[in-house]
Amino acid sequence: MSAVVEVSNVTKVYGAGETAVHALRGISLSIEQGEFVAIMGASGSGKSTLMNILGCLDIPTEGEYRIRDLDVAELDEEQLSVVRSQLIGFVFQSFNLIPRTSALSNVELPLAYQGLSRNERRDRAQKALAAVGLSDRGSHEPHELSGGQQQRVAIARALVTRPAMVLADEPTGALDTQSTKEILELLHQINATGSTVIVITHEEEVARAAKRMIRLRDGLVVEDVKWAA
Amino acid sequence: MGGLGFREIWRFAWRGIAANRLRSSLTVLGVLIGVSSVIVLTAVGNGSAISVKQGIEKLGTNSILVMRMGGGGFSRNQNSNSKGLTMSDVNALNDKEKAPHVKAAAPILTATGSCTIGNISSTPQNMTGTWPSYFEAANSPVDKGSYFTNDDVSVGRPVAIIGTTVAKELFDTDSPLDQVIRCNGVSLNVIGVMKSKGTTGFQDADSIVIMPITLVQRSMSGYGSLSQIQVEATDSKSTQDAMDEVTSIMNTQHKIKTSASADYRVLNQASLLQSSSDSSHTLTVLLAAIAAISLLVGGIGITNIMLVSVTERTREIGIRKAIGAPKSAILSQFLIEATLLSLLGGISGVLLGVGISHFKVLGVQPVVSLSSVLLAFLVSAFVGLLFGGWPANRAASLRPIEALRHE
Numbered sequence: 001m002s003a004v005v006e007v008s009n010v011t012k013v014y015g016a017g018e019t020a021v022h023a024l025r026g027i028s029l030s031i032e033q034g035e036f037v038a039i040m041g042a043s044g045s046g047k048s049t050l051m052n053i054l055g056c057l058d059i060p061t062e063g064e065y066r067i068r069d070l071d072v073a074e075l076d077e078e079q080l081s082v083v084r085s086q087l088i089g090f091v092f093q094s095f096n097l098i099p100r101t102s103a104l105s106n107v108e109l110p111l112a113y114q115g116l117s118r119n120e121r122r123d124r125a126q127k128a129l130a131a132v133g134l135s136d137r138g139s140h141e142p143h144e145l146s147g148g149q150q151q152r153v154a155i156a157r158a159l160v161t162r163p164a165m166v167l168a169d170e171p172t173g174a175l176d177t178q179s180t181k182e183i184l185e186l187l188h189q190i191n192a193t194g195s196t197v198i199v200i201t202h203e204e205e206v207a208r209a210a211k212r213m214i215r216l217r218d219g220l221v222v223e224d225v226k227w228a229a
Numbered sequence: 230m231g232g233l234g235f236r237e238i239w240r241f242a243w244r245g246i247a248a249n250r251l252r253s254s255l256t257v258l259g260v261l262i263g264v265s266s267v268i269v270l271t272a273v274g275n276g277s278a279i280s281v282k283q284g285i286e287k288l289g290t291n292s293i294l295v296m297r298m299g300g301g302g303f304s305r306n307q308n309s310n311s312k313g314l315t316m317s318d319v320n321a322l323n324d325k326e327k328a329p330h331v332k333a334a335a336p337i338l339t340a341t342g343s344c345t346i347g348n349i350s351s352t353p354q355n356m357t358g359t360w361p362s363y364f365e366a367a368n369s370p371v372d373k374g375s376y377f378t379n380d381d382v383s384v385g386r387p388v389a390i391i392g393t394t395v396a397k398e399l400f401d402t403d404s405p406l407d408q409v410i411r412c413n414g415v416s417l418n419v420i421g422v423m424k425s426k427g428t429t430g431f432q433d434a435d436s437i438v439i440m441p442i443t444l445v446q447r448s449m450s451g452y453g454s455l456s457q458i459q460v461e462a463t464d465s466k467s468t469q470d471a472m473d474e475v476t477s478i479m480n481t482q483h484k485i486k487t488s489a490s491a492d493y494r495v496l497n498q499a500s501l502l503q504s505s506s507d508s509s510h511t512l513t514v515l516l517a518a519i520a521a522i523s524l525l526v527g528g529i530g531i532t533n534i535m536l537v538s539v540t541e542r543t544r545e546i547g548i549r550k551a552i553g554a555p556k557s558a559i560l561s562q563f564l565i566e567a568t569l570l571s572l573l574g575g576i577s578g579v580l581l582g583v584g585i586s587h588f589k590v591l592g593v594q595p596v597v598s599l600s601s602v603l604l605a606f607l608v609s610a611f612v613g614l615l616f617g618g619w620p621a622n623r624a625a626s627l628r629p630i631e632a633l634r635h636e
Contacts, residue, residue: 078556081555089552113549114553
């Protein structure tokens with residue numbers, strides 16, 4: 001299996017001089033196609049920074065990050081937007097759906113930015129909504145949906161482009177136990193179809209759902225274990 | 230990779246506008262007022278220029294007026310040789326050899342007074358004694374009845390041609406022809422009614438009684454100097470030549486050596502036309518400038534609203550970027566949003582402006598010029614791009630990670 005993500009000696013420093021914050025102090029890891037990885041750590045451990053770098057939302061201060069053998073440092077802003085559009089699907093803690101826009105349109109949006117035709121978009125968005133069990137809620141706007149439903153729409157939006165990896169940042173952080181169970185089940189299904197799933201979390205329960213756990217502390221990898229599923 | 234369809238960006242932009250109806254419509258209102266005031270105010274300027282021009286054209290474009298200057302005894306620089314305008318000046322101006330471009334010159338002697346029929350009275354602004362050639366020279370044709378003749382002038386026959394205002398005051402709707410009116414105690418047979426010329430300012434050109442000059446001299450104002458001499462050039466192109474000839478003849482007649490000591494003045498309608506159109510042009514420019522300022526204010530309104538919109542939707546911009554929106558898509562979404570707002574204002578402003586221009590504004594019938602409509606419309610579209618550009622660029626340049634953190 002080929003590596004989807006190759007991180008070598010990545011550091012991230014915010015600010016400069018006396019007040020500089022070293023969020024990442026040299027991280028190296030490699031994630032293969034089809035893995036289900038949980039990145040854990042207490043708050044301040046650097047896991048959000050790592051997630052932003054993996055998602056091409058931020059750029060490492062030093063070190064190299066390759067996604068599907070593309071060196072992210074060499075890409076300009078326009079190319080980065082293409083990478084985000086084609087290779088990455090985001091799921092956020094606070095769902096981050098576009099307000100006043102129907103669930104179906106929200107799921108269609110990444111396809112619209114890829115320039116797909118209206119019919120194809122509609123078709124694929126419907127299928128993605130069906131995959132998360134919300135095919136009857138396509139016309140609802142975000143505020144008409146429960147938290148768990150909103151997060152499922154967000155997952156459908158992340159899946160619809162068939163990305164190389166799904167990046168989920170505390171996807172269950174704002175959900176109750178029942179919804180958490182559903183979301184984890186969903187992430188499992190996604191992974192079962194061959195997609196790479198990376199979950200950032202501080203909950204042991206969520207981490208246990210993954211097949212590999214990477215623990216960060218003070219900007220360094222302190223634990224990297226694989227469980228046989 | 231294929232870009233986002235243009236139609237999609239339009240839809241996103243439209244949704245942005247529709248999401249805040251009140252705010253959007255107030256912004257549109259700003260542009261609407263700007264555009265419609267550009268159209269209405271330039272139309273008013275235009276309309277007043279046209280009405281002034283028409284008023285002057287009615288006086289005749291190839292007519293020249295010789296007026297006395299420095300007479301009357303109260304002028305500071307009264308010349309010793311100021312002797313007023315005389316019949317001999319008129320005869321000299323009618324010399325075809327010295328003045329080939331003068332078609333005719335007619336003396337004008339004015340009197341003041343009132344006219345009556347029975348117990349109805351009218352006080353014309355103008356009681357004029359002249360020659361038959363005056364009518365053509367002054368571009369004042371008779372509408373009903375006939376002109377008086379040279380024969381009438383030589384015997385001083387008591388006949389009169391009256392303006393429509395006088396006719397209305399004395400006869401209302403009855404025909405004044407062949408009626409006898411009394412002006413300053415003289416009985417006059419009305420033989421004609423002038424064609425209406427309308428009012429320019431306080432001058433009512435139709436409040437006039439025209440008689441043979443000999444009659445006015447004998448019965449009303451005496452044989453003193455003339456009030457004016459009406460000169461007609463052979464055609465409108467020869468007006469300047471005719472004016473030069475008139476000046477040269479008058480200088481000889483009045484023994485004037487330098488123009489500074491001239492005791493008369495030569496006026497031409499074309500020069501009046503020029504100065505009046507100059508001043509109405511100034512008026513139009515002034516009005517357009519005021520209107521342009523209000524359009525500018527409308528544009529600033531757009532900037533303001535777009536900045537608010539960008540700030541308010543920072544998080545949304547972050548989400549869009551995170552799921553793959555390129556900078557260009559965000560930029561065009563906000564640019565189109567701004568342009569849509571200003572175009573909506575522009576279109577409704579054009580409609581409103583053209584609508585208002587159908588009514589008289591401050592007594593002037595506005596004349597909408599196509600160029601002002603096009604200009605106002607294009608400027609309004611451009612205002613969207615210009616004033617929306619900065620906020621749009623700010624939105625597009627947001628870093629996704631910072632935009633996402635925005636609450």
